[in-house]
Amino acid sequence: MEFDTVIHGGTVVTASETYKGDIGISAGRIAAVAERLAGGARRIDAGGRLVMPGGIEAHAHVAQESAAGIMTADDYLSGSVSAAFGGNSSFIPFAAQHRGQSIDDVIATYDARAAQSVIDYSYHLIVSDPTEEVLSTGLPRAFERGITSLKVFTTYDLLNIGDAGMLDILGVARDHGALTMVHAENHAMVAWMNRELAARGMTAPKYHAISRPELAEEEAINRAITLAQLAGAPLFVVHVSTEGGAARVQRARAEGAPIFAETCPQYLALTRADLDRPGMEGAKYICSPPVRDTATQDALWRHIQSGTFDSVSSDHAPYRYDETGKLMHGPGAPYPRIANGMPGIAARLPWLFSEGVVKGRLRPETFVALTATNAARIFGVANKGRIAPGMDADIAIWNPETVRRVTLADQHDNMDFTPFDGMELTGVPEIVMTRGAVIVEHGHLHGTAGQGRFIPRDRVDLTGRPGAPVKETALMRAEETR
Ligand code: DUC
Ligand code: ZN
Ligand code: ZN
Numbered sequence: 390m391e392f393d394t395v396i397h398g399g400t401v402v403t404a405s406e407t408y409k410g411d412i413g414i415s416a417g418r419i420a421a422v423a424e425r426l427a428g429g430a431r432r433i434d435a436g437g438r439l440v441m442p443g444g445i446e447a448h449a450h451v452a453q454e455s456a457a458g459i460m461t462a463d464d465y466l467s468g469s470v471s472a473a474f475g476g477n478s479s480f481i482p483f484a485a486q487h488r489g490q491s492i493d494d495v496i497a498t499y500d501a502r503a504a505q506s507v508i509d510y511s512y513h514l515i516v517s518d519p520t521e522e523v524l525s526t527g528l529p530r531a532f533e534r535g536i537t538s539l540k541v542f543t544t545y546d547l548l549n550i551g552d553a554g555m556l557d558i559l560g561v562a563r564d565h566g567a568l569t570m571v572h573a574e575n576h577a578m579v580a581w582m583n584r585e586l587a588a589r590g591m592t593a594p595k596y597h598a599i600s601r602p603e604l605a606e607e608e609a610i611n612r613a614i615t616l617a618q619l620a621g622a623p624l625f626v627v628h629v630s631t632e633g634g635a636a637r638v639q640r641a642r643a644e645g646a647p648i649f650a651e652t653c654p655q656y657l658a659l660t661r662a663d664l665d666r667p668g669m670e671g672a673k674y675i676c677s678p679p680v681r682d683t684a685t686q687d688a689l690w691r692h693i694q695s696g697t698f699d700s701v702s703s704d705h706a707p708y709r710y711d712e713t714g715k716l717m718h719g720p721g722a723p724y725p726r727i728a729n730g731m732p733g734i735a736a737r738l739p740w741l742f743s744e745g746v747v748k749g750r751l752r753p754e755t756f757v758a759l760t761a762t763n764a765a766r767i768f769g770v771a772n773k774g775r776i777a778p779g780m781d782a783d784i785a786i787w788n789p790e791t792v793r794r795v796t797l798a799d800q801h802d803n804m805d806f807t808p809f810d811g812m813e814l815t816g817v818p819e820i821v822m823t824r825g826a827v828i829v830e831h832g833h834l835h836g837t838a839g840q841g842r843f844i845p846r847d848r849v850d851l852t853g854r855p856g857a858p859v860k861e862t863a864l865m866r867a868e869e870t871r
Contacts, residue, residue: 392420392429394825399435399786402753403442403776404762412440414782417824421778433820435786441757442774443478443783443821444738447513447764448627448651448702450730451482452502456517456547459717459728462707462803466838468734469507471705471802473829473836475735476818477508478783479773479844481764483540484512488547492516492527496536506841507834508823509783511770513570514539517547519554524561532565535845537769540570540627543609544677549576552616559620566848568649568768569617570625573609573634574601574678583725592723594671598661598679600724606678607633614641614648621858623647623849625767628704630656630678632688639697647856649767651700652693654733654740657686659808672715672722673806676706677729690750699763703737706730709805735800736809742787743814769847782825791817801834 392413401410401422413421413429451468454460463471465482472480484499486492495514503510514531516523516539528539539562541555542548550558555571562569582600586592610626614637617624629635629652641648659680664671674680692698708714708728718726733740738760745751751759765774772781793799795809821829828836858866 390415390420392426394431394433394782395426395429396433396435396440396784396786397426399438399440401440401776402757404754404758407753412776412784414825417782417826419776419778419780419782422776433786437788438819439753439787439789440776441785441787442761442776443785443823444476444760445764445770445774446472446477446480446703446705446734446737447700447768448653449480449482449705449734450707451705452499453483453485454487455728456487456545459708459714462709462714463705464505465503465510466505466507467801467803468705469510469841470834470836471735471800473508473821473834474799474801476738476785476787476821477734478785478821478823479509479770481511481513481768483515484536485515486517488518490518492523492531496531496534500843503843505838507828507836507838508841509773509844510841511844511846512536516541516558517550519550519558524557528561528567529565532567532848537566537846537848538568538570538625540572542572543613544572544574544576544579552612555613555616556620559617559622559624563620563622568623568625568849570627571613572627573606573613575605575608578602578605578608587723594669594675594724594727595661595665597675597724597727598664601677601679603631603633603681606631607637610634610637614638614646617648618646619859619862621856621862623649623851623856626650628653628656628678629698630681630685632685635689635692635697639692639695642697645854645856647851647854649699650697651702652689652698653702653704654737655680655704655731655808656689657744658740658812660686663808669716669720672727673710674731674808675715675724675727675729676704676731693759694750698759699767701737701741701759703733704730705732705734707732707802707804711805731808732800732802732804733808735802736795736807738818739814739816740809740812742816747789747815766850769849770844771847773844782822784822785818786820787816787818789816791815793817
């Protein structure tokens with residue numbers, strides 16, 4: 390068989406094993422994996438390198454206006470370029486509905502924005518206005534198009550859909566085989582803390598950390614999981630930042646419920662001390678839920694190691710440290726008026742590889758599972774996230790020994806800071822491919838705008854974790870079918 394490309398001499402790492410082998414690529418797909426492969430119009434020497442599935446970034450905000458109207462600094466070109474330099478071959482940013490907007494309109498808006506992507510992409514919807522039309526027509530049509538996941542919020546004035554709205558959405562998603570994601574923080578608890586802090590004049594960035602207590606996340610994760618169990622629906626809990634929240638996820642999974650979850654590097658790398666940097670510097674570290682403390686970091690690592698989390702995502706939410714982003718409401722804005730979120734799409738994989746694999750906290754196979762394979766399975770990306778014949782040739786070739794310090798320039802995004810600045814990391818994705826095309830090679834971009842394609846995704850597959858109906862809904866259904 391003749392191949393377009395052969396990657397030879399490398400160590401292939403999948404979610405289940407590590408072995409020496411060659412990979413033959415034809416027409417954008419992996420055509421063969423074998424001990425030794427001859428031929429190839431192009432032969433890439435991967436000696437001393439790890440050959441892994443390209444990352445799938447399943448949580449990023451790109452070309453997205455916040456509910457308050459602040460546009461992210463990255464569009465689909467800079468966002469996808471940054472993702473690629475960070476070892477990703479595809480991503481799934483959010484397509485956000487603003488109140489009053491139809492789902493068709495949301496998707497048309499993001500289709501136009503995503504047309505410049507260098508890597509393959511899909512979207513998770515954000516639903517803030519679950520009207521009858523949205524529930525009965527808009528969402529089913531989106532699911533039909535292969536946009537099979539959506540995120541809801543339990544907090545923020547303009548996003549919080551309340552328990553009733555969440556149950557409605559969970560029910561529709563369940564009926565259509567879609568997956569509901571949740572940002573879980575108790576809205577009233579946060580609002581109350583904001584008022585208590587304001588009354589004391591405590592409005593500097595460092596107070597953001599205590600304005601969103603661990604209890605607020607724990608309560609909302611518990612509630613979201615409970616609502617999902619009543620609705621008989623699967624749920625994906627995003628950006629878990631607390632030990633208590635992770636423990637609630639762990640318990641639900643031990644009970645067999647189809648509950649999935651992620652955490653993010655910032656909750657493992659940063660603490661509330663970062664929010665207390667001099668002047669307004671702390672604004673750079675404002676994200677929600679907030680970064681916590683070193684005890685929480687240790688607990689989150691244990692949960693990663695014991696299988697509570699399916700993935701580690703960046704939650705890339707790029708707001709610059711200037712008047713277009715963080716400081717839109719002035720150089721001394723109180724913390725509730727500072728844009729929520731930090732960049733990290735290029736740093737996610739190098740940070741996790743270095744702190745996880747290199748430091749012995751993670752097996753390389755677990756790294757692959759957490760950064761590509763699990764996201765593909767959970768979010769219905771059929772042809773990506775694995776190295777096997779027939780899969781898209783979405784591959785990242787890593788030098789596991791290169792040591793470098795994180796710089797802003799290395800992020801290749803539109804930001805003016807990186808929260809990971811100066812950290813010393815070991816391991817670099819040297820070559821990144823999307824469907825067999827080399828898009829990044831030794832620090833140079835070869836990918837072009839518009840090269841990425843929309844990924845129509847499958848419905849959620851609950852094989853192996855079907856869950857069980859709660860007593861009362863089981864009785865209701867039994868009565869109904871009698
Ligand atoms: N939630 C996110 O997922 N990202 C940025 C801000 C937020 O509240
Ligand atoms: Zn969120
Ligand atoms: Zn996010």
